[in-house]
Amino acid sequence: MHKSLSLVSRQFFSLTNRLRTDLAVLDPVRPLLPTLLRRFPNLTTIKITRYFTGDINALLSQIALFDLPSLRSLDLSHQPTFPSHGLQQFSQKFPTLKSLNCSFMPQDLGLIVECFPSLEEIDVNFPPCDEITDYSRVKAFASELKKLRKISEFIDALVNLKGFTCLDLSCLRISDEVLCAVAEEGLPLRKLSLQCCKGYGYHGISRLLRKCNHLHYLDLEGTDFLNDQRSFQKLHTL
Known part of the structure; x- marks a missing residue:
């Protein structure tokens, strides 16, 4: 005697549901979230990117109500605000989170360390307003995460490109530390644009x-501190 299709389907889904490891939470998914979290108990990754219309703090607090023992990775990239309260609630349930993506959004590095001391990977690329994160601040932050193995940051991506010859940072807010970090890596730059850069x-x-001896082209248009002939002459002698 054959089993009914509905019974077979339930058995099939009970098996396949346990195989799903990633869940992307989009705006239309929010009302179904409790059902989905109960349906997929073995999630390892939750992605909440570009969540603009709802309360992301409330969303993270809601997720923290569920048992997800395999959860290891959280992607919050492209948020308009940093969800401090939600992450605090979330971390109480998942303090051993291994991977966190906070790229393209405001960042509170101190709170991240406090909430997730077991992080092994973190992405803090491109904070808002085109501001490149302060290099020393990120290094200090990384030193507090004892298990950290990988940090994705704009300046790290640059200095790892040993054959880089052209770099355009136009209209970005950068710091002296960023430029010094690039200099110390000895990149073989031939063209550099800092047009309208601030900071x-x-x-x-x-x-x-002084470090980039192969530089042939340098664009400093809109540079505030080079506002007199003496400054240009001093720079020309380097």
Whole structure:
């Protein structure tokens, strides 16, 4: 005697549901979230990206109500605000989170360390307003996460490209530390554009020019601190 299709389907889904490891939470999914979290008990990754219309703090707090023993990774990239309260609630349930993506959004590095001391991977690329994260601050933050194996940050991506010859940072807010970090890596830059950049000064650009001996093209249009002939002459002698 054959089993009914509905019974076979339930058995089939009970098996396949346990195989699903990733869940992307989009705006239309929110009302179904409790059902989905109960249906997929072996999730390892939850992605909540570009969640603009709902309360992401409430969403994270809601997820924290469920038992997800395999959860290891959380992607919060492209958020308009940093969900401090929600992450605190979330971390109480999942303190051993291994991977966190906070790229393209405001960031509270201190709170991240407090909430997730067991992080092994974190992405803090491109904070808002095109501001490149302060290099020393990120290094200090990374040193507090004892298990951290990988940190994705804009400057790290740059210095790992040993054959990089052209770099365009136009209209970004950068710091002297960023330019010094690039300089110390000895990238074989031939072309560099800092057009309309803000946040750096003579120390950063002079350090870079001393180290980048192969530079053929340099765009400093809109640079505030180079506002007189003496500054240009001083820079020209490097």
